[in-house]
Amino acid sequence: MTASLLKNPELQFGATTFFAKEHKGETCGSNGLPLTPNSIIIYGKAQKLKMLKHPNLCTYLDIIRGKHERTVIVSQYCGEPLSSYLGKERFSYDDIKKIAYKIFLALHYMHMKKIVHRSLSTENILVQENNNIKLFNYGLFYMTDNGKLVSFPIVQLSYAAPEVYLDGPNGSLSNPKVDVWSAGIILAELVLNKPLWQSLKVGQRIRKVLSLVQGNTSIFERIAREHNCYDIYLSVPSDLKQIIEVCLTIMPCDRPTVQIILKNEVFAQFKTAKESNRRKIYEPFEQFTIEELYHWWQLAGGDVLLELKKQGLIRSSPPILSLPQMVLIDGLILGQERNPATLYDSRIIQMPLEALYQRFEHISLNCYYPLIHVKSEILSNGNDSSYDAEQLPLVIREKDPEYQFHRVILLRRLLHGYPHTRDLIITESIKDIPPLLRGKIWAALLNVRGDYQEEYIKIDKETPTPTDRQIEVDIPRCHQYNELLSSSEGHRKLKRVLKAWIYKNSQYVYWQGLDSLTAPFLFLNFNDEAKAFACLSKFIPKYLHNFFLRDNSAVIHEYLAKFSQLIAFQDPVLANHLENINFIPELFAIPWFLTMFSHVFPLHKIFHLWDRLLLGDSSFPLHVGLSILTQLRDTLLASGFNECILLFSDLPEVDMEQCVNFSLETYSTTPKSITARTQQSEKCVYVTTMGIPAQDLNKEKFPRISVDDVVNLIRNDSERIIIIDIRNPTQYARSSAKGSINIPCSSITFGEVNIENVGMHSSLLKNNKDKIVVIIGTEETNLDLFPTFLIHCNIPKVCVLHGGFNSLLPVTPTILITQNQI
Amino acid sequence: MEETEVFNYKYKNDPLVSVSFPITIPNFESLEELSRILLLKNNLPIYVSLDLTHQLHQFIDDFNLNYYDKRTTKLLQDFKNLPVIEDITKEWDKLIKEETVEYGDRRCASDEELFGTAYHKLVHSPALETMLQLECMYAISVRERVNEKDFQIKSLSEKQTEEMSKAVDKLEEGITELDINEMAARHFDDQSFLRVQLTSELETIKETQRREYREWLMQMLEESQANNSLSVTKTSPLLPCIPSQLFCSVQHNHNQHQASILEESFTIHLGSQLKQMHNIRILSADVMDLCAIQENEHLADTTPQLLQTALGLYSNDLCGLVLMTDNVIGSRLSKDFTEICQRTTEFHFPYVDDQLERISSTLQKYQADNASRIASSKNLQTGDVYITRHSNLAQVHVIFHMVCDDSLYGNDINSRHPVVLGLRNMLKSACSNDVTFLTIPLLLQYEMSEGMTVTWCTKRAELVFKCVKGFMIEMASWGGSDLKNLQFLLPKGISSDVFQSLTTMLPNIFKVSNPVILKSNP
Structure with missing residues (x-):
């Protein structure tokens, strides 16, 4: 019973296909680059058609490019073509008027959008169960740039206006009034209840249309006489007759536009009061639309190309039989016959939806109406029917029809409530972002507002x-x-x-x-x-605050210095290696950060990366950079300078999900003050409290940590921190941070890179894996030597307390103790 | 074609608020944006914005309509004055019939297509083994005939030589020079007669085989369709019972042959963001080894390559090979090749001679139609490519015959050389005809020659690598099938040092894919 929501007769779609014209010979564009294939131009142009939404137009759903310039158009396709009604039971004159009105409404909408139909016929007008009508395949002329991008003519034999023929097959005059003529012919057919000139051949039909130009009597009358229907002609109500006559005006300048025809009083009865004075009324919210249905259908195994092949619209003859005989030096191809499979076949193939219906059969009705704000526990527990797939890898979740069903239904609703639901959208986005709605969700995450x-x-x-x-x-x-x-x-x-x-x-x-x-x-x-x-x-x-300043060196330097420090903090082994071979981030990481990795990864990877990025703050990219290095760690450690340069000149494949997960891990375990920059737009307490001078930042290999972070760690998470006090023992005994150990700086010989030199605490440091090593000193102690030494000894997570020991003094309640107390 | 109209705007007759701006007609731009620009440029007050946009809309709508009305009405008026129904109708009629299925001539599948479909179906069924065995038997019998023919011709010439030398010895003893000349003429006649006779015999045998094979195949398909399964394979009456050795491993006596082949494979990727994978192999071998089916003592042994060729013949993954030839179609340079083609029966396509003949006539027809080209050359030009199709070669289906000249031996060819351009055309045609496995001579030569020093080889290889890389990147946007495997062939007998230096050059030009290393402990 629940699939009935899906089984809406209007939620059906079909596909047509054609070949774009191939570029002949060797030609370059004006910019010296190779010409864009025509199928791609069509692909780009046709996108606009997807935006057309009108009750009397079939919605365009998808454009697919096949091999060898094939283009497949997927569009809503439902109901019966008007042509199948002709010759059967006659429509009443009122019905015809109603149909005429709807056709003109659709045409008016298209003409407003500057789109000319040009191939209007009874074949592509679909009658719905509720007697509504929808135009189908109305964008072919538009998407092919007025027919210039295809080799076949876009014309409907009996319906084309005479000027279409006179303009010639290569003409490109796209007067919207040709559609008015076609509508006139269709109405005449409906009134006479027979297709015009049906028994005639191609040439004869064209001749018929052209011969209408001559003579001065009413065209409609002549057509009626020719088809032995003069009696019907006489019985047509005058208002309807007048509409048809006026549509079939020979001279385009005398033929009215659709806009004028709609003002005719014949149609006054169909106009509702609502339409005439309607201001901006928001469309009612739908649980899902045909776009979503198409998306789920594809996920559930629907494949348009396969379906077209199965139903015989795509025929393929073996390529070995159609090879050319010669290819001359100037690119001319000789001895290749036109492959009959590339001719234009106007058939429409309906896509079967049974598999989808079956797949979604068990989904209960309340899943279509997810509860969002639930205060009652009983209800929220009862709502737990959603599909459990959260443990699966992201790529699989994105391909799972049922999971995507739930996600899309839920997030569509949340997006509908944006901006009030922004918090919920963020919460859901942490799980994942359904690809279908990514554009809208990103806009919501980025706080894009209404106007x-x-x-x-x-x-x-x-x-x-x-x-x-x-x-x-x-x-x-x-x-x-x-x-x-x-x-x-x-x-x-x-x-x-x-x-x-x-x-x-x-x-x-x-x-x-x-x-x-x-x-x-x-x-x-x-x-x-x-x-x-x-x-x-x-x-x-x-x-990327200030990255696009004319002089952005200060920003980039700070950014890269922070990046180096982060590497040293998380992975001292790698940092030391990169330092030894002098492979500094300036050499490879600028395009990473300047484009937020969009220059180095293909789009589908950028999406997964930015899905996360948009949820993090401006320090997250640093962790992503680190994560990429970590994935290539083994190669990097084994390579010298030249190999590294070569490796990064074209970034190797990176596993994006792993990369994102690793970034999240380091992001969550790194104290925020370590990656805080002065050049960021976010208001950040550390910037004001720390403000590390640029020359210090570039000099220091290790990051500095703020007092607040240290105090927080000591108070809440003392297991995760090792505090090393490098002042002299007297000072240490007098007052020191809780839990700190004392390694006086003066007691260590730095000459040899060996952790044992530290003394009794060396094993503690050596075995450290994920505790943060905070070094506390004062101005008098050398705050550079010891942390650098630790990093050289490959000790991870080394950082220095910014402001030294003195900055701990004002903290209340105090975290300091004196050794004598123990 | 476009027109320019000047848009004049005045806000409620206020002389201070006025704009005059030329606009091209027809216009499909966003008028809201245009009105904004006008507003800014002319320092108009913001409150006129709505009115300005409205007027602009009106203006554009009127003039767009006017633009089309004027032109289309003129068409009609001209036509009314001078009706030329016939020309217009014919033009449309022709186009509609040529380009659409609905109104075009109904065309049924050609014999070639039918046979192709049948063969493809059967070759991907259990019948494959029988088919290959049959083909193999046919091949053997032809090969025997060919050998016999060679033997007969040889023995005849031996006999004649003997006779001649005897006669020459007896020159003094009553045999005149005239007699000798006569004898020589007679020998020549005999020779050519025997040759023609044997060749035509061979042709007849091939023709019979071809007919039989095709008939047998169609019959088999019919039967299998009747039984609704392909498991029952009918053996041909011709086929003696042979032990099935087809799928036994073929290891013997190939070894010494293959040892001499130097080869190395790479997986590379192209593209800066989205990476497209390709396989590249460099190998040194005799180009004819890639074509000729190894003759084998064992009757039923066919190389696995033949199996592969058969499976892929009617698929969308064809194998191609570039052969270098001169500007005569069917030139002596490709004699070796045509002999290999003739060694066994071609069951699918016209014989190689016929194909070449057809190509010549196509060219002649083209030259007759386009006078400009005749002036330059009666024959082909360097860089032209002609294409033949084969089903009886070891590793290839399609041969691209590349016309080249002596300049290829030179040291100074660059990326604008006609052969390189021809290479590009050829790659393009491979891409649009589903040839996805291609062999290219890396040095644009298949034989080692004197001038080919180490530096020459390196320079030439670099040129070809770089050009092919460029063409492959270009190919990605052509929308055809991707070249999956690319094979660079080096002449047989190239020193292993040179080979080594060329293989080390490749990773510097193409980006070699990093191996994916799986770690148990991520």
Whole structure:
């Protein structure tokens, strides 16, 4: 009974396929780079169609690129084509008027969006069970750039307006009024209840349409006479007749636009009061839409290409039979016949949903309505029917249809309540982020607020600026393996977002890498540039504050110094090795941090990384960097300078989930004051209390820890800390921190790197694995020698108390004791 | 085609608030943004924003419509004055019939396709073994004939030589020079007669075999379909009962042959962010060894390579090989190759001679149509590639014959050399025709020659490595099939030092994938 929510007759989809035109010969674009394949241009253009939402249009769901320029379009497909009703029971005139009204509504919506249908016919008008109608496959002309990107003509024989034929197959005049003509023909067919010129051949049908141009009598009348239906013609109510006549006006300049036709009083009866004076009314919330259903269907094993193959729309002949005979030096191919499998086949293949229904059959109805704010314990326990998959690896969870079902249902609801539900979204995001909703969730995590679109519109993204040239050079090199980002639409959008950011942040400049940083946001919000821009604008101040200053050396130096210290703190062996071979972070880590790793990883890995990053603060990237080094640790330890340079010139594969988990581990075990920077935007107590001068920071191999962190550790977690007091024993005896041990600095010989020199406490240090070693001294003691020595002895987690022993004095209640007390 | 219209704006006739801005028509930009820009540039007060946007919308809508109306109406008016229905109809009619399935000519699958499908089906069934055995038997019988033919020709020439020398010895004893000449002419006639006779006999045998084989195969498919299973394999009447040795390990007497092959394999990745894996192998071998099926004492032994070729023949993973040739189609340079092709029966494609002939005629037809090319050369140009298909070679299905010239021996070829460009065209065509295993001569030579010093080899190899790498990166965006395996072939007998230096060069040019090390204790 529960699957009935899924088994909505309108929630069905089908696919069509065609081939894009191949580029002939050897041609380059104006920028000297190879031409973008036409299928990719189509892929980019068609994205906009997914945004069209209208009750009388089938929703576009997906565009898939197959091999050899094949393009597959997945779209909502439900109901019966209007053509199958023709010749059967006649529609009443009122019904025809209603259908006409709905067609014009749909066309009006499309024309408002500057999209011309051009292939309107009774085949692609679908009648629903509730007698509603939906147009199907209305974006073909638009996505193929007015037919220029495909070799087949986009035309419906009997329905095309005469000017379509006159413009020639290569013409690209896309007058929206051609759709008005087609609608007129369709209405005539409905009234006469028969398809026009059905028995005629291709050429004859075109001739028929063209011959209508000649003569001055009513076209509709002539059509009716030709089909022996003059009596019907006479009986048509005059208002309907007038609509048809006016649609079938020969001269486009005299033919009315859809907008004008809709104002005709014939349609007045269908207009509800609500529509006429409706202001912004929010759509009712739906538990899920067809996009989600399609996503689950795919996860449950649905494969569009396979289905098309199974049902015979994709035929493949063995490639060995269609090899060319020659390829000449100028790229000309001889002796290759046109493969009949690449012709345009307009069939539509319905996708079977049975497997999905079965898979989701046992899901109970209340799962569609998850309770979010539950105060009653009984209820919250009762709600525990969700699918248990949290222990599985992330990649598997992302592919599990049932798990994604629960996640998507829940997070859709939470997103609907954003910004009031932001805390809940964060809590859920810690578990994982469902890929389908990632763009929206990221925007929520980054605190993007409602009027972002208005903000974006205000920005001038067109006026040329000096940075344009650099942007234009960088964009065709930015994540180009990705279809969206390599499409011309993608290039255009990326350029606009970048220009907008520069315009908005005049204190900053364009540094190479900003393009990579923008790419993930643009990919996730391809149809909403404004949101991509808003995300970027929130992301940069949080994680890359001041990185894009014209002179960013101070920021980067501090960042990298902190990174070196973090390596020394967590992994002194590696730090020592890198220091010995002089492989400093400046040589490899700048692109990592400047682009938050988006320059070195492919998009699908960046997503998993940033899913976590967005939940952490600005120190998290340091841990990610450390985690990458840790994964390559064995190779690094075995390599010299040259090998390391070569290794990092093109970062090897990194296991992202492992990397993220390791980063989280070090992130949680490292005291925050260790990674605190002066150049961060977050308000941070340590910055004001510590403020380590830049020259000290660069000199010191070890990090400093703040008093607050030490005091906290002593009070709450004294098991995790070893305090070494390096003052002289007299001072130590007089007053020292609770639990500290005394290793007077003067008692150690530093000449030889051997931990035994420390004396009686050496084994304690030597066996230390995860306790934090805090060194306390004063200005008089040398605060450099001893910690450096410990790091050279490969002792992990060494840090120095900032401000020395004296900073512990004002702490109340005191944590100091005198040795005499014991 | 585009037009420019000037947009004039005045806010409630206020002379201070006015804008005039040229806009290209048709226009599909975001007008909200445009109105913002106008607002900023002209220092307009913010309260006109809504009105300005509204007016802009109106303006653009009107002019867009006007733009199209004007043009389409003109089309119709011209047509009304001068109806040219026929031309227009024909143009559309042709295009619609050529490009769409719905209105195009119904075409049924060709014989080739049918046979291909049948073969592919059977070869992936238990019938495979029988099929290969049969092919092997056919091959053996042809091979015997070929050997016999060679023997007969040889013995005839021996006999003739003997006769001739006897005659020459007797030159003084009554045999005149005229007689000798006559004898020589007769010998020549005999020779060619025997040759033609034997060759045509061979042709007949091959033709019969081919017909029989194809018939047998189709019959087998029918039967298996009738029985709804492919487990019952019908043996051909021709086929004597042979012990099944096909899948026994073939180890004997290949060893000394394979010992001389130097080879090394790499797994590389391309791409800076998303990494695409490819396999690369460098090996030194005789190129003909990759084509010729090893002749074997044991009757039923076929090399496993043949099995692989059979399985992949009609798949989407073809194996290709680049052969270097000169500018004559079917040139003497590829004589060795054509002989190898003729050694056994080609069951699937036209014989190699026929294929070459067809290619010549295609070229001639093209040259006749395009006068410009004739001027440059009657023959092929360096860098042109012609393609033949084969089913009876050891490791390849597709041969790319690359036309090259003597400049390849030189020391100064660069990435703009026609052969390198030809290589690119060839990779492109491999990519768009599902050739996913390709063998390329690393030095663009298959034979060692005098000028090939160590530095020459290194320089040439570097050029080819780098160019191929570039082409492969380019290929990623072509949307065809990826080259999974790339094999660089070095001439047989190259010194192991040179081989070593070339294999060490490869990781510096291609990024070699890091091995994944599994640790029990992460």
